[in-house]
Amino acid sequence: MNPDDDELSALIREHATRHAAPNTLRGSLRAQLALADVAHSAAPAAKPARRGAPWLVFGWRQAAAGFALGIACTLLAPVLWQHVGPGEPFEDRLVAEHVRALRSGPLFEVASSDRHTVKPWFQGRIDYAPPVHDFGADGFALLGARVERFDGQPLATLVYARDRHMIDLVIAPRDAAAAAPRALVRRGFNVLHWSDGAMAYWAVSDVERAELERFQRRWAREAAGR
Amino acid sequence: MSRSRAFETLVLPHLDSAYNLARWLLRNEHAADDAVQEASLRALRYVDSLRGDDARPWLLGIVRNTCFSMLQRSRQGLQTVEFDEAEFDAAMMVEAEPAHADPLLQLQRKRMRVQIDAAILALSPPLREVIVLRELEELEYAQIASIAGVPIGTVMSRLSRAREKLRAALTKTYSGPTP
Numbered sequence: 057m058n059p060d061d062d063e064l065s066a067l068i069r070e071h072a073t074r075h076a077a078p079n080t081l082r083g084s085l086r087a088q089l090a091l092a093d094v095a096h097s098a099a100p101a102a103k104p105a106r107r108g109a110p111w112l113v114f115g116w117r118q119a120a121a122g123f124a125l126g127i128a129c130t131l132l133a134p135v136l137w138q139h140v141g142p143g144e145p146f147e148d149r150l151v152a153e154h155v156r157a158l159r160s161g162p163l164f165e166v167a168s169s170d171r172h173t174v175k176p177w178f179q180g181r182i183d184y185a186p187p188v189h190d191f192g193a194d195g196f197a198l199l200g201a202r203v204e205r206f207d208g209q210p211l212a213t214l215v216y217a218r219d220r221h222m223i224d225l226v227i228a229p230r231d232a233a234a235a236a237p238r239a240l241v242r243r244g245f246n247v248l249h250w251s252d253g254a255m256a257y258w259a260v261s262d263v264e265r266a267e268l269e270r271f272q273r274r275w276a277r278e279a280a281g282r
Numbered sequence: 283m284s285r286s287r288a289f290e291t292l293v294l295p296h297l298d299s300a301y302n303l304a305r306w307l308l309r310n311e312h313a314a315d316d317a318v319q320e321a322s323l324r325a326l327r328y329v330d331s332l333r334g335d336d337a338r339p340w341l342l343g344i345v346r347n348t349c350f351s352m353l354q355r356s357r358q359g360l361q362t363v364e365f366d367e368a369e370f371d372a373a374m375m376v377e378a379e380p381a382h383a384d385p386l387l388q389l390q391r392k393r394m395r396v397q398i399d400a401a402i403l404a405l406s407p408p409l410r411e412v413i414v415l416r417e418l419e420e421l422e423y424a425q426i427a428s429i430a431g432v433p434i435g436t437v438m439s440r441l442s443r444a445r446e447k448l449r450a451a452l453t454k455t456y457s458g459p460t461p
Contacts, residue, residue, distance in 0.1 A: 061445050061449075064445055064448060064449060065416075065417055067394075067398065067452075068398060068402070068413070068417040068418070068448070069417055069418070069420075071391070071394045071395045071398045072395070072398050072399055072402060072417065072418060073395060073399050074298075074302055074418055075298075075301055075302045075305035075306070075311075075314070076298050076301065076302070077297040077298050077300070077301035077302075077318065078301075078311075078315070080315075081297070081301065081315055081318060081319070082294070082297065084319065085289070085293075085297075085318075085319060085322055085323075086289075088319065088322075088323060089285055089286055089289055089326075220316065220319050220320070
């Protein structure tokens with residue numbers, strides 16, 4: 057028995073949609089692998105003999121990250137400049153930075169879930185002291201931090217993992233009245249912006265908006281509790 | 283093999299196939315994204331289970347299992363969608379905007395795509411699965427059987443049932459709405 061139907065097959069093959077994997081998926085898979093590698097090397101004492109000398113793995117990753125960063129800078133600088141010129145709204149540039157970090161790294165320049173490691177790391181890199189919290193117990197694990205330049209000003213970016221998603225939290229000093237969270241969507245990414253009087257915050261992620269709001273409430277609770 | 287290397291050589295070349303299958307099975311791009319991520323990471327964990335076999339059916343098997351357990355978890359996928367006439371008409375209106383050289387031909391092709399996509403989407407997941415694997419991924423019966431975890435005979439009977447339904451659905455749309 058041959059169940060094939062050539063006419064129908066030809067029709068389907070010619071006309072049905074073939075869904076191509078989006079580039080963001082490739083990017084976030086690479087990010088996942090990087091995260092897994094970081095998690096792996098974060099506990100080298102437990103299984104020391106598994107993947108050869110830890111310094112070798114580390115060296116390789118450093119080299120790869122450096123290389124990737126170099127490539128990214130060279131390739132993306134003109135592209136980013138074109139798409140993310142100075143005239144563009146800040147939120148668009150936030151999302152562009154988030155996508156760039158996912159796609160080509162580095163996701164963070166210091167990898168640590170310990171706020172006492174991350175907070176001092178900012179010293180000398182930026183001219184203010186952003187608050188740093190880890191909410192690993194609530195499903196928002198601090199992975200590390202990096203510094204992003206916006207209009208020449210270096211801003212602190214904390215990186216969190218929510219399940220398989222990444223949340224970037226950009227923090228800027230701001231002496232203004234506190235502002236309630238305001239949500240918007242840019243290129244499919246959710247952006248939540250709020251201010252607590254001392255600092256302004258932008259959380260950027262592809263998680264659902266409700267999740268991002270949960271993250272914001274958790275952050276506000278932490279800030280109020282101190 | 284390192285994870286990164288396994289990813290570049292075994293998963294990345296088949297990511298479009300993996301996404302296509304997940305997108306058709308789950309009928310939602312975000313869910314498909316999540317499924318492919320989960321399946322790819324799982325595949326890398328069990329990369330040793332691949333012994334010189336073709337990586338594509340192996341990966342598709344993992345994607346397929348991930349999708350079906352997601353469907354089971356959400357308990358929404360096991361029924362087929364009702365054919366939503368308003369939504370279909372809206373899709374046709376959007377698709378109907380002529381874009382290139384021969385607007386009429388373009389229009390016909392787009393209509394055809396909307397109709398065929400809708401007919402495939404209306405199939406139950408097990409039937410949709412065999413159609414996507416056979417017609418869009420162009421796999422052999424034996425490969426489909428191992429991906430779906432059923433005997434070849436079942437693959438063939440599902441395929442003929444799926445085709446019967448597709449023919450019926452397409453004939454209906456061709457002859458236009460009945461008054």
